[in-house]
Amino acid sequence: MRQVLHGHIIHAPELGKLEIIENGYMHLEDGRIAGLGQELLPGWADGERVDYGDRLIMQSFCDMHLHAPQYPMLGMGMDLPLLEWLNTYTFKTEARFKDVDYAREVYRRLAQELVSNGTTRVCAFSSLHLESTRVLMEEFEKAGICGYVGKVNMDRNGSPELEETTEDSIRDTIAWLDGCDPSAHIQPILTPRFTPSCTDELMAELGRLAKARGLRVQSHLSENTSEIAWVRELHPDCPQYWESYEKYGLFGSHTVMAHCVHSDAREREAIRRNNVVVAHCPDSNINLISGVAPIRRMLDEGIWVTLGSDIAGGAILPMMGVIASAIRSSKVRRISENWGVDFLTVAEGYYLGTTSGAKYFGSGNGFACGDGLHAIVIDDRHYVDTGRLSVRDRFERAIYRADANDIKAVYSEGRKIKG
């Protein structure tokens, strides 16, 4: 089926490069991009036409790190330091996902809010509960979201209500993996919560599973200094945090590591060498006073950087807000380095929140031919002065100001899932 979308097309084919096609045409063949440009392609005049007029057609977003069962506590507990926050809010909240009906209701609403804000691909943590993890995958699938969800593994240092035995963790993980549908848009990803949460035995088993079944892995790395010190105590044989994953085969290509706030040159080199993906979570890192990650340095070194909302350490679910937060964080870093390092431009922030994440799911650069369409349509005509502004200015304003109400349509893998 041929379809043509008409509007102002904006995408980020590479870091720092924004391509704008005013009054452009997006050609879709069965939901896949067949070409975009200023003119209608020959032979496409008969295709179904969707005229978005003066609206903005932009890439949708990839949220590369979020904790789905922390959604009910979004925006709360922000006065607490990390460990108290975990014990007072996080573990208690996650423990409630033992109740599958509760999970169904919460995850349905989370999926709605993600879609409504233009997040079409995710790398998400579930809780340790097998059934609720299935529910999360189902609800994301139903809502039209693509990506990965992981049942969390944690067999130590949890709380009385939130911990599993090593045996249960392994058994449930295998049962969960065996039950996943290989043709679904949501696929499983191995998810040791973080090194302090997993015994050596569990880590070793997850490493074996990753290798035997060719599975991807996600976890946390070097978020704050006391966590790093803790890992050093737990793994005295590992000179650095990342090596506590690597020694079990959990630090390979396409492993997503959230945070990496305090990763030094040696750790960053290991990240780059292993093609590990950094999920930068700027809002969370500030809320929990973890630090400000050296993102410009990582980019200069060739590290694969993406963005995550990290709800509920992060209090901002819409990825446009996370992009703005990443830009602001980079400016904070510029200030703290005495104006000696560049900040992220709006175009760069947008790339990190879209294309850089999209590559994790196999997509090309920006709106690339052959890819299923992942896009949002923004209607900003109700703002002051829209008629006088360049499309570039309107794009920037959207990143800083637009909300779910302004997102009139969302496409995920070629399917229209909002609007």
Next chain:
Amino acid sequence: MRQVLHGHIIHAPELGKLEIIENGYMHLEDGRIAGLGQELLPGWADGERVDYGDRLIMQSFCDMHLHAPQYPMLGMGMDLPLLEWLNTYTFKTEARFKDVDYAREVYRRLAQELVSNGTTRVCAFSSLHLESTRVLMEEFEKAGICGYVGKVNMDRNGSPELEETTEDSIRDTIAWLDGCDPSAHIQPILTPRFTPSCTDELMAELGRLAKARGLRVQSHLSENTSEIAWVRELHPDCPQYWESYEKYGLFGSHTVMAHCVHSDAREREAIRRNNVVVAHCPDSNINLISGVAPIRRMLDEGIWVTLGSDIAGGAILPMMGVIASAIRSSKVRRISENWGVDFLTVAEGYYLGTTSGAKYFGSGNGFACGDGLHAIVIDDRHYVDTGRLSVRDRFERAIYRADANDIKAVYSEGRKIKG
């Protein structure tokens, strides 16, 4: 007329102290607070009752620094350094307010957006244009906003399209002041843009006017390091920036100085001694990479700190967002001072955005008896899990997550202006 509002009442009578009255009663006599508490006061059973049920009744917000004519460029130009930003966006945008019809339209919409987000009192910069300044005051008045508006004075270092002669500046300022209605909710405030924008002659005349007419003053102070160096060149007789205001009598009690990012101990002592009000603009200071103001230190020193959106250097108009931004900035400051200084709690941030500003307009502590009511009513029942949460948690979530849609009613000086 007697009126009683019923709901969960939340206010900040002092810095760091949050008072919550669940299912409380707010008693109003002709729009003025006559008492609040857990029980209906004797004799009030016959008053008009507004039952807000399970909703939150909170103080509304004071935006102590914003540039009204920069509203059309809100959220744009954020990749540019301060001086280029001023020349490419700001001066061009402000120059358009020569057109009174344009001003009418833009200011009407600005007033709506402020009210819609619960900002009921402001200290605002207009442009240098006399007529448009009147229009701004009228539109704020019509919308129910209270506070101060200043015609900007700038007779040097502007741009070809945005500058006035010293003579015009003085003449227009006097004409503007003479035309103001002393009984209006919006009153005039003298507004030299900042030291580099005003000749000594103009500054001296504004100082005379301030004294002769008992007028308040607002301006900018120590926003960034090159600005400070520039002022030093312009006023070699002044050891510090603030003294370029003080020598003309423009640094007295209730003078509002925006930013004060780089105010050192000596300048801060002058601020405190003179009862000058700091309008902290956290989002603007990061967007323009000015720095992060030492707010905790100022509070410890007894300085009067309030909050400003500083649109459009700031890209966040809703004051709940500005409060969250102030909290985040204080956490950034904590990080940059090696975790050696406390961050702002949510209760502290809320105080700065409400009571601290309200005192500038003569109000008491929190919802104080005798004050005209300035309040918002938040309906957060559509969020996940609201029924299970404490009112304290719901309050915090509102600061981080609520938007104009969640603000169901706004009261300003006892009048209901939204809802």
